[in-house]
Amino acid sequence: MSKATEVRVNRWYFGGLASAGAACVTHPLDLLKVQMQTQKGKNISIFQLTKIVVSNQGIMGLYNGISASLLRQLTYSTARFGIYEVAKQRLAPKDGSNIPFYLSAFLAGLGGFAGGLVGNPADLVNVRMQNDVKLPPEQRRNYKNAFHGIYRVAATEGVLRLWAGASMNCTRSALMTIGQLSFYDQAKQMLLTTPYFKDNVVTHVTSSLIAGAIATTMTQPVDVLKTRAMNAKPGEYSSMFHLVRVTAKEGPLAFYKGYLPAFVRLAPHTILTFVFLEQLRLNFGTIKKSVPVETDKV
Helix, strand or coil: CCCCEEEEECCCCHHHHHHHHHHHHHHHHHHHHHHHHCCCCCCCCHHHHHHHHHHHHCHHHHHCCHHHHHHHHHHHHHHHHHHHHHHHHHHCCCCCCCCCHHHHHHHHHHHHHHHHHHHHHHHHHHHHHHHHHHCCHHHCCCCCCHHHHHHHHHHHHCHHHHHCCHHHHHHHHHHHHHHHHHHHHHHHHHHHCCCCCCCCHHHHHHHHHHHHHHHHHHHHHHHHHHHHHHHCCCCCCCCHHHHHHHHHCCCHHHHHCCHHHHHHHHHHHHHHHHHHHHHHHHHHCEEEEECCCCCCCC
């Protein structure tokens, strides 16, 4: 009779906590990415933009919108990680082996789409608060925090405005979650089959770096459109097709504006998220028993 082995698996809310912790470190890079994406006809480098923000707002200007960023992670990432983890654990074979990649990608996409929908209000306020610093004083929205921003949007623009850009956001979130979660699991699984890697921080960092690069490349065009849709004034774009057409007039590379800060931000964010997530799993995860499948003796 085969002996059951004990393994630790994630709790459904670990992803949100890990992502919020990572956001505290990477928020300045996210702010710079948003400001670069909303440039129209300009090509200010990330270094010039950093200098402008710090000279105008001080070092804390790089943390404009941090409350919205944390709220976004605690809604968006909790939902996408939670759905993915719960579904993956329910569908995992009893022998402890991994689910097929196509199923992993489907579950990640499903979780990401739901996360984008749940987190859209916080994401919209996050984009606006990060972009506020570069607007003229008379045009700034001056949200005090994430909850004040959500209230102001609902009160002055209508509740449905909180889901502006939701189609792009959900699409981006689905692609992002596939790029991060599915490819992280796949990369980690492949690395662990070699004699050079074990289930430790080195493997977690390497897997998450691969996943971060894939996720950035997959999501950047959608991310640019999502950011512009959320930052737009009511009526500025008549439809998503109109937004795509206006952006395309700036040239193909307009869809990859902010790619460098997006990757520079997403790579450490992905690394920190999965390092935090793995530490939460190893120290506080749920113990699950797996029973190896017996093979007939010859």
